[in-house]
Amino acid sequence: MAAQSGNGGSTNGNRASGPRCIAIVGPFQSGKTSLLESIMERCGALTRAGSVKTGNSIGDASAEARAHQMSTEPNVATVDFLGERFSFIDCPGSVEFLHEMRHILPAVDAAVVVCEADDRKAPALELVLRELEEADIPRFLFLNKVDTASRRVRETLGILQRASRTPLLLRQIPIWQKGIAVGFIDLALERAFIYREHAPSEIVPLGSDEVGREKEARFSMLEKLADYDDALMEDLLGDIEPPRDLVFDDLARELRERHVVPVLIGAAERGNGVTRLLKALRHEAPSLAETRGRIGVVEGGGPLAQVMKTWHSGQGGKVSLVRVLRGQLSEGDIVTSSGGVETRIAGVLELKGAEQSRKPSAGEGEVVALARLEGVRTGDALAAGKARPGIVNSVAPPEPVHALGIGVRDRKDDVRLTAALNRIAEEDPALSVAHLPEFGEMRLSGQGEMHLRVTMERLSGRYGVAVECRPPEVGYRETIRGKAGARGRHRKQSGGHGQYGDVVLEVAPLERGEGIRFVDKIAGGVVPKQYISSVEAGVRDFCQNGPLGFPLVDLEVTLTDGSYHTVDSSDMAFRQAARIAMVEAIPQAKPVLLEPILAVEVVIPSDAMSKASAIVSARRGQILGYDARPGWRGWDQINALMPEAEMAGLIVELRSATSGVGSFSARFDHLAELAGKSADAVVAAHALAHGR
Known part of the structure; x- marks a missing residue:
C-alpha cells in the first residue's frame, strides 16, 4: 500500500490530473457565490474576497444580479490549486433560474452542492439534488454557515438526507466552543483543525474530550463506505483499523460511482473549510476521461467541445461558454456544430466573472469562451473541421409557468424589441417568445415573475427598449x-x-x-x-x-x-x-361565450397540500384528485381543471405558499360555457379594449 500523501489523499496513481470543471450549485441564498469568492481568494486569484451584499463580488456582476442580490446566470472562474487547474461554474439557485445549470452539468466532472442547516430550504435542496441525480453527476455537499448553525450537524444531516436519494457521508464534524463551531475534525485524516478567517485552517492536537466523538463519527463513516467494499467490511468486523490510503481510495471511488455524497462543513463568507474542500476535489473528483465516458464521448478523434451557455455583450458580440472535451481549439479554427452550422472561432477567452482575457488556444479539459460563433446554440457540440459531431447534450427547455403580453412604449422600437428578444432568448432557452396574430399580441413566457422581471430589465438596461407588460390574452371563443x-x-x-x-x-x-x-x-x-x-x-x-x-x-x-x-x-x-x-x-x-379550461397538475411538498388546494379552489379550479408525486418522497400532486383566465399569477401564489418550490404543468383540455355576470364582464372588457 502506498504511503499517504501530505495533501491528505492517496498517491497510488488513481488521482485525476489535468484541468477539471466543477459546478457550484445549491438553493437560493445558500452561499454559492460567497464560496466561489473564497475559492478564488484561497487560490490567489483575488487579493480579497468580495461580497454579494456589498456588490463587489467577481460573480453576479450583471446589473440585474446586483440589483436583486441573486445569481441570474452562471459565473465562471478558472484558478490554480496546488499545481492543478480548476474551472468553477457558479450556477443560480433560485428555482426560476435553476434551468441555467442543465446545460452546464453534462460537461462538468463533479458538483459542489452548497446548503445550510435550514429545514425550510430542504425542498429546494431536493430540487437541486434531483437535477444532479438525473444528470448522473458525482457530487459533494458543502454544509455552509456552520459558524451560525443552531442545530447539531447530525440532526442537520437527517434533515438533508430526506432531500437526497443517495446516502450522505459525513466527512467532518465541528469542534464546538461555547456553542460556536470554531473548527472541525476531518474523519478521514483523523486530524483536528481550527478555523482562521480568510486563511487555511490550523492543525491542532485532537482534544481529549473530542476523541470519543471522533471515533464514533469515523466508524459511522467507515461503515457506510464498507457497504460497497468487502475488504473494508472485513477489517471492521475484525476490529482492524483500515489503512488510511484504503479509506481515501474508497472515498474517491464511491464518490465517482455515485454510491455516496460526501459532506464537508464550513463557512464560505469567512473562508472556513475551503482548503479541505479544494483538496477533496483535487484528490477525489473524477477526471475528464471519466466524464467523457459518462456522457458517451469516445476517446481519440478530433477536437470536440460542449457549449454550456451563450451571452451577447455590447462590446465583444456573441460569446459561447464551452468546455473542451477532446483535443485543442485555437483562434481561427473552423468548427461545425451538432446543429450543422459551420463557423470560425474569432477568439478564445478565459473568464473570471465578467472579466475576459484573451489566449491563443484552449486545451483538453479547459473551460473558455469562444467569440462570435454565429448560429451556434447552447447545448450544441462543436467539432473541429467540417464534419458534424454527434449531439453530446440535448436538454429540452422547461415548460413555461408564467407569461406576459408585452409591447413597446414607443412604436419606433418595434424592430429593436424583436431583435433584442431574439438575443435574450438565445442566451436563455427557458424563455419563449410567441407572436399571436389572433390577439395582436407578443407573448413572453418563462419560469416565474422574477425570471420575466429580469428579462424586462435586460431589455431596458442592455438594449434601451422600454417595454409595457400586461396579463396575457385568454383564448375565449x-x-x-x-x-x-x-x-x-x-x-x-x-x-x-x-x-x-x-x-x-x-x-x-x-x-x-x-x-x-x-x-x-x-x-x-x-x-x-x-x-x-x-x-x-x-x-x-x-x-x-x-x-x-x-x-x-x-x-x-x-x-x-x-x-x-x-x-x-x-x-x-x-x-x-x-x-x-x-x-x-x-x-x-343564442350565441354563448366559451372559455378554455386547462388540465393542471400542481406539484408541492406534502405539508403545503392544504394551502395549494385552497389556491386552486379560489381560482375556480375543479379538483379531480390528489396523489403522491411518483418518485418524490414527501411530495404530492393535485390534478384539477382550471379556467385559462385564472392561470395568471398562479405560479407566484404557489411558490409563496411552498418556500419557492411549488410548480405546475398545464395543457388545454376543453372549452366550457361561461354565462351570467362573468361572461358579461369578459365581453364588456373585450369591447372596451378593442374600441367596440
Missing part, C-alpha cells in the same frame, strides 16, 4: 346553442357591371371540438358551383369574429338556397352575401 336561418343579399349598382349575390343559410350547433362545418345543399343550380367556395369563405370570414367579439366555433352552416345574376354575380358578391346572412342568423341562434 363563442358558439351557438340554437338553430336559426337568414337570407343574405348583396346588391350594388354603380355603372357598368354591378354586384349581386344572394344566399340562404341555416346555422346549428355542433358538439365541442368539431369546429366549423360547411354543408352545400343547393339544388337546381340556384347558386352556381363556382360560387359555393366563395360562400364558404364568407362564412369563415365572419366566424373569425362573432357577435360577442370572439372567434366562432362548433357550428354547422348549411347553404340551402339563393339566386344569382348572369352578369353581376361574382365571387366577392357571394362572399359578402354570406357574411350578411351570418350577421342576421347568429344573434338569433
Whole structure:
C-alpha cells in the first residue's frame, strides 16, 4: 500500500490530473457565490474576497444580479490549486433560474452542492439534488454557515438526507466552543483543525474530550463506505483499523460511482473549510476521461467541445461558454456544430466573472469562451473541421409557468424589441417568445415573475427598449346553442357591371371540438358551383369574429338556397352575401361565450397540500384528485381543471405558499360555457379594449 500523501489523499496513481470543471450549485441564498469568492481568494486569484451584499463580488456582476442580490446566470472562474487547474461554474439557485445549470452539468466532472442547516430550504435542496441525480453527476455537499448553525450537524444531516436519494457521508464534524463551531475534525485524516478567517485552517492536537466523538463519527463513516467494499467490511468486523490510503481510495471511488455524497462543513463568507474542500476535489473528483465516458464521448478523434451557455455583450458580440472535451481549439479554427452550422472561432477567452482575457488556444479539459460563433446554440457540440459531431447534450427547455403580453412604449422600437428578444432568448432557452396574430399580441413566457422581471430589465438596461407588460390574452371563443336561418343579399349598382349575390343559410350547433362545418345543399343550380367556395369563405370570414367579439366555433352552416345574376354575380358578391346572412342568423341562434379550461397538475411538498388546494379552489379550479408525486418522497400532486383566465399569477401564489418550490404543468383540455355576470364582464372588457 502506498504511503499517504501530505495533501491528505492517496498517491497510488488513481488521482485525476489535468484541468477539471466543477459546478457550484445549491438553493437560493445558500452561499454559492460567497464560496466561489473564497475559492478564488484561497487560490490567489483575488487579493480579497468580495461580497454579494456589498456588490463587489467577481460573480453576479450583471446589473440585474446586483440589483436583486441573486445569481441570474452562471459565473465562471478558472484558478490554480496546488499545481492543478480548476474551472468553477457558479450556477443560480433560485428555482426560476435553476434551468441555467442543465446545460452546464453534462460537461462538468463533479458538483459542489452548497446548503445550510435550514429545514425550510430542504425542498429546494431536493430540487437541486434531483437535477444532479438525473444528470448522473458525482457530487459533494458543502454544509455552509456552520459558524451560525443552531442545530447539531447530525440532526442537520437527517434533515438533508430526506432531500437526497443517495446516502450522505459525513466527512467532518465541528469542534464546538461555547456553542460556536470554531473548527472541525476531518474523519478521514483523523486530524483536528481550527478555523482562521480568510486563511487555511490550523492543525491542532485532537482534544481529549473530542476523541470519543471522533471515533464514533469515523466508524459511522467507515461503515457506510464498507457497504460497497468487502475488504473494508472485513477489517471492521475484525476490529482492524483500515489503512488510511484504503479509506481515501474508497472515498474517491464511491464518490465517482455515485454510491455516496460526501459532506464537508464550513463557512464560505469567512473562508472556513475551503482548503479541505479544494483538496477533496483535487484528490477525489473524477477526471475528464471519466466524464467523457459518462456522457458517451469516445476517446481519440478530433477536437470536440460542449457549449454550456451563450451571452451577447455590447462590446465583444456573441460569446459561447464551452468546455473542451477532446483535443485543442485555437483562434481561427473552423468548427461545425451538432446543429450543422459551420463557423470560425474569432477568439478564445478565459473568464473570471465578467472579466475576459484573451489566449491563443484552449486545451483538453479547459473551460473558455469562444467569440462570435454565429448560429451556434447552447447545448450544441462543436467539432473541429467540417464534419458534424454527434449531439453530446440535448436538454429540452422547461415548460413555461408564467407569461406576459408585452409591447413597446414607443412604436419606433418595434424592430429593436424583436431583435433584442431574439438575443435574450438565445442566451436563455427557458424563455419563449410567441407572436399571436389572433390577439395582436407578443407573448413572453418563462419560469416565474422574477425570471420575466429580469428579462424586462435586460431589455431596458442592455438594449434601451422600454417595454409595457400586461396579463396575457385568454383564448375565449363563442358558439351557438340554437338553430336559426337568414337570407343574405348583396346588391350594388354603380355603372357598368354591378354586384349581386344572394344566399340562404341555416346555422346549428355542433358538439365541442368539431369546429366549423360547411354543408352545400343547393339544388337546381340556384347558386352556381363556382360560387359555393366563395360562400364558404364568407362564412369563415365572419366566424373569425362573432357577435360577442370572439372567434366562432362548433357550428354547422348549411347553404340551402339563393339566386344569382348572369352578369353581376361574382365571387366577392357571394362572399359578402354570406357574411350578411351570418350577421342576421347568429344573434338569433343564442350565441354563448366559451372559455378554455386547462388540465393542471400542481406539484408541492406534502405539508403545503392544504394551502395549494385552497389556491386552486379560489381560482375556480375543479379538483379531480390528489396523489403522491411518483418518485418524490414527501411530495404530492393535485390534478384539477382550471379556467385559462385564472392561470395568471398562479405560479407566484404557489411558490409563496411552498418556500419557492411549488410548480405546475398545464395543457388545454376543453372549452366550457361561461354565462351570467362573468361572461358579461369578459365581453364588456373585450369591447372596451378593442374600441367596440
